[in-house]
Amino acid sequence: MAGNENKLLDAFKENQTVEKIDQNRKLRVGIIGCGWIAEAHVVEYKRMPDVEIVAGADLVPGKAEAFFKRMGLEGVRCYPDHKSMLDAEELDAVSVCTYNVTHAVCAIYALEKGVNVLLEKPMSVTLDEAVEIRRAEKKSGKILSIGFQPRFDPNMKMIKKIVQSGELGKVYYIQTGGGRRRGIPTPFGTSFIAKDTGGIGAMGDIGCYSLDMVMNALGYPKPITISGYKSAYFGTDPNFFLAEGKPAYLAEKFEVEDFAAGFVRLEGDIILDFRIAWAMNLDTPGDTIIMGTKGSLRIPSTECWNGSVGGPMKIYHEVCGEAVETIIPIIPDHSKGLFYQKIRSFLNAVKDGGTSPVPSDEIIINQAIIDGIVKSSELGHEITVEIPEV
């Protein structure tokens, strides 16, 4: 009896959906790039009963072998680059976990080989590369998903629900971005700060997340014009790294932006005001705000790249003619984790032939904004954005 009672009570617990994974069809997965983030991918793949990690590749001799040993995986065939792995193996899917500048070449080659791709963010360095990736994806008919795990956070979903519900009326102005007072990422060397590996700096590392948070909520309207700015006052200063307890020589290797801002005119008469910093003499350049004709949403200054909002959100609106604020409490995440969902949703799309969970036709717009900021900053004036049809 007690057992039955418990079962009845359990029926009211949150998150009752039981995940059904078809274990009869195993997916053969390869990892391209065996650095920092590859570890998070492998940890999650190991939780999937329908995945076998069969191959891995890294440009650094011995790195892939050491990586899989450290991850407790035996028998994974290791290759010196993405091409040799994809030429030799019959794979269902790959995770592209390389630094930004090789995202395009790895993703395109995998798609050309008929392999489904989970591509780490940012999609690429330039818009041209993102267009080429889209072309390869379309031609292949395979699944390509871009690695924006914060999208699976219930608070991020709530932001989208609020905007899409019409609760804010017509949205006309958005401020987003953020960053760190001190936080140039050099824990594993210079791959984020050198031009020939990172390609872009703070924008590709964390800015793309802030853009995705608001642009996804809006339904990814296209950018029309962009006035952009970027600078590198902190990263190029040897004293900055010394004060951080890091070697001064990193300043010589610093070839990307540590701060960027963009004033973007989006279709639908919407202004996007964006700024992002790896380092600044400020705690935050402000909250994310989405202003609408019926209400505005304040999302407390957030490290959204870590997966969630920075505190309860607030809607400023009118109730019975009175100006009031409605607080949206933080929604706890009861899932198996955002990274788990990012990988599981990709695998489900691969198996079911479904649509990509984080599709490239949206993220190409994210990339177009970053690309536009770079171009406008280098030209010193506003530019018009054109995203080629694919």
Ligand SMILES: NC(=O)c1ccc[n+]([C@@H]2O[C@H](COP(=O)([O-])OP(=O)(O)OC[C@H]3O[C@@H](n4cnc5c(N)ncnc54)[C@H](O)[C@@H]3O)[C@@H](O)[C@H]2O)c1
């Ligand atoms: N989603 C997230 O939370 C998250 C977090 C950190 C980093 N990232 C992204 O993941 C990517 C990798 O970041 P990281 O910190 O792991 O970098 P990393 O420098 O630690 O590792 C990248 C590895 O890729 C290898 N590589 C490059 N090109 C290759 C190729 N053609 N074939 C095989 N190996 C190749 C390099 O040798 C290197 O070992 C970046 O684009 C970054 O933006 C995402």
